[in-house]
Amino acid sequence: MLIWCWVSVLNAQMILTGTVKDEANKNLSGATLTISKDSVSSILAYAISKSDGSFKIRIDNAPEKLFIKASYIGLTTFKKILERKSQELEIQLRPSSEELKEVVVKSEIIQRRGDTLSFSVEAFKDKNDRVIADVLRKMPGITIKPGGQIYYQGKPIQKYYIEGLDLLEGRYSLANENLAADDVSKVEILENHQPIRVLDSLEFSERASLNIKLKNDVTLSGTAKLGLGATPLLWEANVTPMLFNKKRQFIASYQSNNTGKNVANQVRDFSFNPGGSTYDIAKTDWVSLLNPATPPFSQDRWLDNNVHLASANGIQRLKSDLDLKLNLSYLNDYQQQQGSTQTTLYTPQDTVSISEVLDNRLFIKNVQGKATLEQNTKKNYLKNQLEFNTYRNTERGMLQRTDAAIAQHLSTPFYGFKNNFDLYKTFGKQLVRFSSNTGFSESDQFLRVRPGQFEDFLNAGNPYAESLQNITSKKLYTDNSAGMTKMLGKFTTTLKLGVALQKESLTSDLVLDDSDTPLGNAFQNDTDFKTSEVYLKQSWRFKNTSETWNIRLGVPVAFKAFDLEGSNAQALDAFVFEPSVYIQHKLAAKWELSISGNLDYNFGGLERLYPGFILTNYRNLQRYNAPILEQVTQNYSTSLNYRNPIKRLFAKASYSYGKTKNNLLFGSQIDPNGTSILEAVVRDNYANSHRFNVEASKYLSRLNTSLKLNASYSISEREQLLNATLVKNENTNFNLNGSLESELSAWLSLTYSGSLMFYNSKLNNSELQQLNTQQHNAEVFFYPWENQYFSLGGEYFKNSLTEANRNYFLNLSYQYTFTKRKIDLKLSWNNMLNTENFINASSSEFYIIQTRYVLRPSQVLASVSFNF
Known part of the structure; x- marks a missing residue:
């Protein structure tokens, strides 16, 4: 066995030796030799000839064919295709007839x-x-x-x-x-x-x-920061030590502030698991308070918070390629939201306008963690991950309308856990794989609204003191599969057979005036939804020797059975075929083209199946007393990538098209007071979308400047019901974003970012009000001395709805650095103009919302910080 492994290593490794000479057989020193898979692929290895003209290049995992190129200033370039075997070459370069250009030798960044x-x-x-x-x-x-x-x-x-x-x-x-x-x-x-x-x-x-x-x-790193300020009394603390070595890594953190910095983003999970299970324990919010949408500027302008975040993360290599990881975080955040909204709803019969003044209090408590055991080698893969997530969130809100003052209270406790297990093991030339994903979650949600807003619909036109919406939802699932992967020449095939089971339950009732008696069956839910699936997924991959072509074809089939129990009891069996294709072609060393397409079947979950009305917020009732949602979606996309590391230029252009067929049409009944009732009716309908995107970024080393630009244009259209009238909604959106960061000189640097947005919406080809917005942010840094700087920043926002919708911000800061100890003393003055309000406009489908935010006042913060 040891001899076989040694022979395999030798076969995968190739050594090239030789000499480079000129036409007179004199040894050339400093000739450049590069090895790649072909003339357009990336460099696998390189060498520079020594003073005696000799060179030696070692290539690991060499392909069957290799392309060698040898070049020297003023001489012709030598090119040749080689077999995969160790060999000695004698390369002779002849004089070039081309006129030499000026050559600058520099280190590439x-x-x-x-x-x-x-x-x-x-x-x-x-x-x-x-x-x-x-x-x-x-x-x-x-x-x-x-x-x-x-x-x-x-x-x-x-x-x-x-x-x-x-x-x-x-x-x-x-x-x-x-x-x-x-x-x-x-x-x-x-x-x-x-x-x-x-x-x-x-x-x-x-x-x-x-x-x-x-x-x-061995690296000890991290951040430590402490800040105090006014007005009001401000604080900011951050202690985040880090330790890294070859067998152990550790990051701990405690962060707290009331300055508007949202540190919760630092524990957001951006995990990406291609081909993994689609079943998860994601939290579903059945009810909510009416909250202002997130504004298009930095949260520390408006977020009135009091946050504490603690996190501990460690990885220990137990033995060769076997790692144990622990990740744990705790978030405790109190937020206040103040502002007002002006909502304009467009219906075929009328235009409805709603004015609301908001004052919300949010109490967020979240604990999440992962424990992972992982072995990742060239022969075997093992990973077992246990994850849990809990929330203890409550929200309180006072909402003032022209006709009423409305008090709201929301509680949404949630807990869930899951375990993922993956095992891939090689047996000869075959790879056997097994996966198991099991999880459970439960949520009890409660919404109280005083007074209620649906007198006609709920109480025969009579006012009532309050509405109480109670909801309990549970989810249990398991998804298990086994498969095999085998390489057949230039093709690789994978076959996976799996069984998945999921059970969801929902119980809810709506009560008026703190009564123990619910309204009735139309406002109750006691529903179980069971899903069972047997699937067979086969995929093929083709890769040519030079890896200029990569093609992946998926041909999965599945039998799915759905069983809904309750007053809307029904069953559905479906056999689905969801093919997909992905093609990547390297046109040249810097150019790459990709094309993809797939067909997806989506069947609605319990959140689109409950027959009894639920009060989702103070002015919205909805139910789905209809068949199981069936969606068939076609997605097609293509992109062209360009990257030139030498010129520090990266660019991409892409286009995507999507078409979805639905068996249900969703409709809203909007009353003159702005309350709405959402239901679904059986009717085939289609939604289409087109999206174009271009982005580019370049670094100008001579100017120490980074430039980035992104432009996108999208069109979408779909049918919907508004006040029992069928309408066709069409939206177009154009966005242009750019940024610049430049170190103009030793004493001056500049940053800038800006965006323009043009939005237009139509109902039955009748144009609604257009919306255009723009924002610009700029900051200038002055360095009068090596260890000090001043910065002056400004922000400008504007939308097209009214001339008054313009906002200006101005910030000033000064920093002194103790160079030897790398300690920063910083004094910052934010919102120098004491801008008290910000008006933002947003639009979607058949409505436009103007939101006025109460901003943080002008404030000064002094801080000391250093890196470990």
Whole structure:
């Protein structure tokens, strides 16, 4: 067995040796030799000839054919295709007839080796950058969304590694926002990354992952910050130590503030599991308070909070390639929301206007955790992950309308847990795989509204003191499968057989005036919904030798049975075939084309099946006393990617089309007072959407400037019922976003971001009011001395509904740094103009909402911070 393994290693490894000479047979020193799979693929290995003209190149996992290129200034380039075997070459370069151009030799800040791009952190780092997220935002091709999720070339990354270890299991913002940039040497983008090593040559991945490379083998890093300010009394605290070495990683964090910073985003889960189970324990909010939509600017402008976050995360390598991970977090947040909304609803018969003044209090308590045991080798893969999630949330609200003052109280406790188990094991040339996913969740939700708003519908036109909506929902599921993967030459096939079972239950009742007697069957639910599924998933993958073509074809079939018990009892059996195809073609070293298409069947869950009315918020009643929802969706997309690391230019253009057929048509009955009743009727209908997107980013090294631009245009149309009238709704949306970060000189730097949005909605080809919005943010940094800076920032917002809808903000800050100890003293003055309100406009389908937010007052905060 040992001899066989040694022979396999030798077969996978190839060594090229030889000499490079000129036409006169003189040895050439400094000739560049590169190895790739073909003339357009990325470089696999390279070497520089020595003073005697000799070179030696070692290629691991060499393909059957190789392409070698040797070049030297002023001489012709040598090119040749080689067989996969160790050999010695004698290369002779002849004089070139082309006129030589000026050559500048410099160290590249972005390097590419195979499918890995390495970004030099030092090259992108500015004077005021402290954590790695500050630097990532400047790197071309990489985008950090407002919630913290990282995108590369328009797609979210699937893994965030630190020195090759996935410590945080999707909750990577905690590291991204606290890991000191000074401790990081490189940021690696792993294109087409397959995180399961045993599948590396078997299953293709179109997603990228990100890996943080540290400067030292043992690294103590992190952030510590303490701040105090006024008005009102302000505080901010952050203690986040980190330890990294080859066998152990640990991140602990305690953060607290009342300055408007939403640290809850740092424990958001961005896990991506392609091909995994679709069953999950996600929390369903059956009822809610009417909350203002999130405004399009930084939350610390308006979020009135008092938050505490504690988190502990550790990974320990027990033995070679066997890791134990623990992730735990606790969030306690109190938020106040104040403002008003002006909602305009367009119906075929009338236009309804609603004015509401909001004053909400939110109490959020969340505990979540994961325990993971994982072994990831080239021969075997084992992962068992136990996860739990609990919420103890309550909300209180006072809402003032022109005709009434309404008090609301909401309670939504929730708990859920699940266990995922995956085992992949090789037997000879075959890979056997087994997966099991089991979970349970329960939620008890309660909404009290005083006074009630549905006198005509609920109480024969008579006023009533209050409405009480009670809901209990439970979910239990298990999804188990076994399969096999086998390579057949250039093809790889996977066959997986599985069985999934799920049971959901919903009980609810609506009571008036604190009575023990519910309204009746029309306002009650006692429903069980059972789903059983037997599926057979087969996929084929083709990869040519040079890997310029990657094709994946999926041909899954499934038999699904649905059984609904209760007053709306029904059953449905369905045999579905959901084919999918993905084609990726490398047109050249810098160009890549991809095309995809798939057919999906979606059957509504219990949230679209309950027959009794539920008061979902103070002015909305809804039910789905109809057959099981059946949706058939076709999705097609194509994208063209360009990336040139040498010129630091990344670009992508894409188009997608979706068409959905529904058996149910959803309709709203909107009353003149703004209350609405949502129901579903049986009627086939279609929804279509088109989306075009172009994005580009470039780093100008001579100007120390990062430029990013994104433009998108979308069209969507669908049918719906408004006040018993069938209408066709068409929406068009154009967005243009851009950003610039530039270090203009040693004493001056600038950041800018801006966006324009044009939205238009039509009902039956009749145009509703158009909405245009724009926002601009700019900040200038002055460095009068090496260890000090002043910054002045301004923000401008405008929408087209009224001329008064303009907002201005101005901020000022000063920072002094003790260079030797790397301690920052910072004094910041936010909202210098003391802007008290912000008016935002948003639109969707048949309504337009203007929201006025009560903002945080002008405030001053002094803080001291340092990196470990």
